[in-house]
Amino acid sequence: MARELLNELMTIAGEEPAGADVEISGSDPVFPLAWPVGEAGAAAIAASAVAAARLWQLRSGQSQQVRVEVDAAAAAMRGDRYLVRHTPSTETEPSPRTIRGTRGDIYQAKGGRWVYLHRGFAHHRARIAGVLGGANDEQSLEAAVNKWDALELEDAVHAAGACAGMVRPYGEWADHEQGRAVARCRCSKSNASATARRSHFLRAIGRCPGSASST
Structure with missing residues (x-):
């Protein structure tokens, strides 16, 4: 594979x-x-x-x-999942889950659906906390998200200028407007200008010291 x-x-x-x-x-x-x-x-x-x-x-x-x-x-x-850190003010180490919570995680919403909250940046954490009534640690986030409908929370976080996504099964994602948009996109594409830049780059490195190519 x-x-x-x-x-x-x-x-x-x-x-x-x-x-x-x-x-x-x-x-x-x-x-x-x-x-x-x-x-x-x-x-x-x-x-x-x-x-x-x-x-x-x-x-x-x-x-x-x-x-x-x-x-x-x-x-x-999954490198961030394996981080531990020492802080000068305490001899204890935060658990990997505590550190992960500052990056983003998946939380269960009301009704059993799940929501991913992206908290990798300070302004995202602050805006999500604003939506969730100040929740900013794992325990309070879990409790706050559990009171929300998953789709309503996704919309509310987006409206606040932060990032969140309701977890969707394959079929539901495929029917979503973003899923349809992704399906129409190519993973990569090239054009004449990109090809020209590549050729120019290859010619340039051919003139670099140590190059085995010649003109």
């Missing part, structure tokens, strides 16, 4: 498929999720690494090996 995803990314970027110099080890599931997030993350990291390796080869004539581990890629996407 990861190799297929990698080659799909390379094709979208207009590049040749990755060769034997790229190794992706491991497989999903890394986390108990419906989507292969570990392999998708590994493919994205590998695609960036392949691009860097090919650029280096253009400049130096030297090839490089690319190796990516699926479980490490998955862990990298």
Whole structure:
């Protein structure tokens, strides 16, 4: 799966498929999720690494090996979940959940639906707290969200200029206006000016010290 995803990314970027110099080890599931997030993350990291390796080869004539581990890629996407920190005013350490709450989390609303609150920026946290009556820690957020209808809370947070999203099953998301908009979009596209910039860039690096290319 990861190799297929990698080659799909390379094709979208207009590049040749990755060769034997790229190794992706491991497989999903890394986390108990419906989507292969570990392999998708590994493919994205590998695609960036392949691009860097090919650029280096253009400049130096030297090839490089690319190796990516699926479980490490998955862990990298959850890095904030594994943070602990010491504070000068206390000997205790906040739990990972306490730290996660300052970034964003999913909370259960009235009626059993769930809402994601993005709290990664101070102004977002402040605006969400304003909507939720001052709630600004895990316990008060859970209690406050539980009093709201999920869709009404999503709309209220958006109206306040912050970010939230009601969790939707696949079919419901596909029928939503944003789901339909995403379905119409291409993951990547190129145009003549982008191609020209790329050609200019390749010519420029060909003149860099250490380049193996010549004109």
